[in-house]
Amino acid sequence: MFQLRHVQFKDILHIENFSIPGQRVCCLFGESGSGKSTLLKMLNGMLTQDSGEVLYKNQEISSYDPVDLRKEVVMLGQDAVMFEGTVRDNLLIGRKFSGKEETSDQKLGELLNALRLGKQLEDEADKLSGGEKQRVAFGRVLLMDAEVYLLDEPTSALDVETETLVMDLFTNQLRERDKTAVFVTHSKEVAEKYADEIFYMNDILVSEGT
Amino acid sequence: MNEMLDITLWQLVSAYIFILILLAIVRWRKIPREKEIVIATLRMTIQLVLVGYVLMFIFENENWIYSVIVILLMETFAVYNIFKRTKKEMNTSLKKIIAVSMVSGTLFAFIYFDFIVVQFSPWYDPRYFIPIAGMLIGNSMTGITLGVGALIEGFSSRKKEVEAALMLGADPNQASKGIVNNAFDSAILPTINSMVGMGIVFLPGMMTGVILSGASPLDAIKYQIAIMLGITGSVSLSVIIFLHFGYQTFFNKRAQLK
Ligand SMILES: Nc1ncnc2c1ncn2[C@@H]1O[C@H](COP(=O)(O)OP(=O)(O)OP(=O)(O)O)[C@@H](O)[C@H]1O
Ligand SMILES: [Mg+2]
Numbered sequence: 001m002f003q004l005r006h007v008q009f010k011d012i013l014h015i016e017n018f019s020i021p022g023q024r025v026c027c028l029f030g031e032s033g034s035g036k037s038t039l040l041k042m043l044n045g046m047l048t049q050d051s052g053e054v055l056y057k058n059q060e061i062s063s064y065d066p067v068d069l070r071k072e073v074v075m076l077g078q079d080a081v082m083f084e085g086t087v088r089d090n091l092l093i094g095r096k097f098s099g100k101e102e103t104s105d106q107k108l109g110e111l112l113n114a115l116r117l118g119k120q121l122e123d124e125a126d127k128l129s130g131g132e133k134q135r136v137a138f139g140r141v142l143l144m145d146a147e148v149y150l151l152d153e154p155t156s157a158l159d160v161e162t163e164t165l166v167m168d169l170f171t172n173q174l175r176e177r178d179k180t181a182v183f184v185t186h187s188k189e190v191a192e193k194y195a196d197e198i199f200y201m202n203d204i205l206v207s208e209g210t
Numbered sequence: 211m212n213e214m215l216d217i218t219l220w221q222l223v224s225a226y227i228f229i230l231i232l233l234a235i236v237r238w239r240k241i242p243r244e245k246e247i248v249i250a251t252l253r254m255t256i257q258l259v260l261v262g263y264v265l266m267f268i269f270e271n272e273n274w275i276y277s278v279i280v281i282l283l284m285e286t287f288a289v290y291n292i293f294k295r296t297k298k299e300m301n302t303s304l305k306k307i308i309a310v311s312m313v314s315g316t317l318f319a320f321i322y323f324d325f326i327v328v329q330f331s332p333w334y335d336p337r338y339f340i341p342i343a344g345m346l347i348g349n350s351m352t353g354i355t356l357g358v359g360a361l362i363e364g365f366s367s368r369k370k371e372v373e374a375a376l377m378l379g380a381d382p383n384q385a386s387k388g389i390v391n392n393a394f395d396s397a398i399l400p401t402i403n404s405m406v407g408m409g410i411v412f413l414p415g416m417m418t419g420v421i422l423s424g425a426s427p428l429d430a431i432k433y434q435i436a437i438m439l440g441i442t443g444s445v446s447l448s449v450i451i452f453l454h455f456g457y458q459t460f461f462n463k464r465a466q467l468k
Contacts, residue, residue, distance in 0.1 A: 044377055046466055066465040071379030081374035084388060097380040137374075144378070 007052035027191040028184045030201030036184045040150045044075040071098040075150040076141045080134040088121035094144045131157040151183040274334035281343045288351040298362045303459045315448025316350045323440040346444040353445040357397035364389030365460050382461040397449040
């Protein structure tokens with residue numbers, strides 16, 4: 001799905017040769033500051049490499065219209081950002097950006113339940129706790145029907161039980177629909193439990209691991 | 211129309227007593243502001259005297275060239291003043307947009323106001339041309355200054371939000387909507403507030419002037435209503451133009467935040 005060749009970004013990323021397969025759940029694993037977030041942003045067109053090639057579906061990423069690309073390759077950033085408005089507004093905003101029709105309140109309610117969010121759709125998103133915000137941000141991305149999901153530490157603020165629940169929900173949906181995901185985690189258990197492929201990332205290079 | 215009462219030079223000098231009182235108070239209270247007060251008083255006096263002579267010259271030698279030069283000077287001063295009053299760093303494209311929006315917004319409102327609303331003639335009559343231009347330009351200047359500040363502040367404090375929206379496939383316009391709307395609000399709020407307080411909290415300078423010069427308060431009010439509407443139009447137009455092009459300077463061609 002993605003191929004990187006001789007990629008250089010500032011002195012943060014140096015990647016010789018690396019590919020990410022499609023229709024798989026992949027996990028990026030590596031120490032803090034190794035450039036995981038930077039790599040995801042590059043795949044989502046939020047950053048452009050200084051040199052080398054980054055291909056998506058065999059085409060250089062910078063040759064796509066960046067906004068169209070991001071509707072197909074959506075990214076959930078490391079910080080759970082809430083937009084002004086209610087939980088409903090926040091869940092739907094991704095679909096709104098990509099011009100998709102709204103999801104019914106019933107479906108949104110079901111999603112809240114599945115994410116174990118004991119909140120109403122009308123609640124102010126701003127007042128949620130850190131972990132609740134993270135689940136709303138996660139739900140927002142899940143609703144987007146994207147081709148590729150890039151998730152940067154999507155469960156870092158959750159307890160293990162809730163994390164399992166959320167990751168189960170996500171990976172099941174992904175496999176059902178044959179989509180691609182790359183997620184970052186610091187938890188070895190989560191990586192091994194959910195990923196088809198794990199990539200270890202260290203200072204200079206991304207290497208394919210077990 | 212009865213003529214405005216003339217103040218003799220000695221009467222005017224006696225008004226400086228207010229400043230002396232102020233100086234006495236700050237000296238007594240040991241507030242270190244004497245220098246500022248003296249400088250401000252001197253500047254006010256010298257600037258007004260100069261402007262008085264310049265305007266007298268222009269009024270006596272009615273010529274479209276002088277009116278045009280004055281409005282150009284005002285625009286230049288206003289743009290320069292916005293740059294100076296904006297404490298945060300600005301890129302050159304934002305500066306260009308400030309200048310273009312300031313000039314085009316105020317000129318458009320000004321031309322409409324002069325030719326459709328007031329309809330004085332000749333079109334460059336400095337008695338109308340200059341004060342009207344001054345009011346529209348001055349207020350737009352304040353509006354854009356506030357708008358610039360709020361826009362830059364918004365992009366720095368709400369960066370994460372803009373990024374998150376972009377990552378989900380928002381275009382730069384959608385991603386910065388909250389910031390732009392907020393900047394519009396802060397830019398336009400003083401104008402809205404002054405409409406609300408108009409006539410109750412204060413009698414604006416223009417109306418005071420018209421009344422002092424002997425016109426009936428009802429005529430003065432008609433002018434004031436017209437000029438308030440003109441100011442609102444000028445401020446909103448220049449601010450909208452500024453914001454519409456201004457937010458785009460925070461993004462590059464790849465729809466990434468700069
Ligand atoms: N915009 C930027 N400009 C310069 N350096 C940056 C920028 N963003 C990140 N960096 C640096 O790049 C390195 C990699 O950052 P990145 O956020 O990709 O790490 P990470 O692997 O996601 O770390 P973490 O696990 O802590 O989230 C860090 O040293 C960081 O300081
Ligand atoms: Mg990171």
